[in-house]
Amino acid sequence: MKKARIGIIGGTGFSVLMENGTTIRVGTPYGPAPAITVGVVGGKGVAFLPRHGEKHTQPPHKINYRANIWALHALGVERVFATNAVGAINIKYRRGDLVVPVDFIDFTRNRVQTFYDEAPVTHIDVSEPYCPELRNILLQAAEDSGGRVWGDAVYLCTDGPRYETPAEIRMFRGLGCDVVGMTGLPEVVLARELEMCYVSFCFVTNMAAGLQERLSAELIIEDSRKLKNTLQTVLDAAIKDVSWKRSCYCSRTLEGTRV
Numbered sequence: 001m002k003k004a005r006i007g008i009i010g011g012t013g014f015s016v017l018m019e020n021g022t023t024i025r026v027g028t029p030y031g032p033a034p035a036i037t038v039g040v041v042g043g044k045g046v047a048f049l050p051r052h053g054e055k056h057t058q059p060p061h062k063i064n065y066r067a068n069i070w071a072l073h074a075l076g077v078e079r080v081f082a083t084n085a086v087g088a089i090n091i092k093y094r095r096g097d098l099v100v101p102v103d104f105i106d107f108t109r110n111r112v113q114t115f116y117d118e119a120p121v122t123h124i125d126v127s128e129p130y131c132p133e134l135r136n137i138l139l140q141a142a143e144d145s146g147g148r149v150w151g152d153a154v155y156l157c158t159d160g161p162r163y164e165t166p167a168e169i170r171m172f173r174g175l176g177c178d179v180v181g182m183t184g185l186p187e188v189v190l191a192r193e194l195e196m197c198y199v200s201f202c203f204v205t206n207m208a209a210g211l212q213e214r215l216s217a218e219l220i221i222e223d224s225r226k227l228k229n230t231l232q233t234v235l236d237a238a239i240k241d242v243s244w245k246r247s248c249y250c251s252r253t254l255e256g257t258r259v
């Protein structure tokens with residue numbers, strides 16, 4: 001089986017341009033993952049996984065996050081770049097802004113949150129939930145693209161699939177959240193549980209409820225497509241800059257976590 005050390009998880013409206021791509025299917029203890037394409041991006045071997053399935057048929061609350069992360073891990077992936085379409089809660093943000101979250105708040109209620117359901121009881125540290133090394137690389141590449149970039153954002157995750165109400169958005173803003181999406185959790189946590197580096201690359205497709213007139217999935221997907229070239233350029237540049245030596249703690253996550 002073809003292997004890759006870098007993974008890209010593509011969100012709504014995003015697929016990646018690859019050289020020499022081969023599509024493969026990976027079975028996992030949690031069920032099948034969507035078809036993964038292994039090829040070359042930014043000069044390096046990359047595995048691309050479309051989060052919602054090849055034909056975008058899985059809604060956010062039905063995605064098999066464990067299967068997705070497990071499949072990438074099984075392919076040898078150590079470092080994950082995940083793209084996420086988000087709505088802006090922070091009124092300074094605008095459509096088209098690029099966001100690299102530094103922290104998250106999890107408001108999902110109906111998702112399996114862990115690989116560690118049994119003994120030994122395992123509590124992982126998420127003081128820095130997103131890999132600091134990948135964050136620096138991605139932020140630099142995003143800034144070089146000339147776009148508006150936010151590097152200190154708090155990501156709020158809801159179950160969906162409906163959008164949020166204006167009252168919910170007011171509450172989330174009060175809690176210090178900057179952007180809202182439906183797919184960032186538990187993906188980031190599951191990656192950390194398998195000692196992978198993970199960074200989220202968000203792009204603002206809309207202002208959240210109460211900050212614009214009406215939310216339309218159609219417009220959001222159209223906006224994602226428009227941003228696609230920018231996302232690809234930034235990811236190419238970031239992947240070029242990734243070194244194989246990991247100087248972050250992600251690869252040692254499980255040390256001292258077991259009771």
Ligand SMILES: [Zn+2]
Nearest residue numbers: 131197248250
């Ligand atoms: Zn890391």
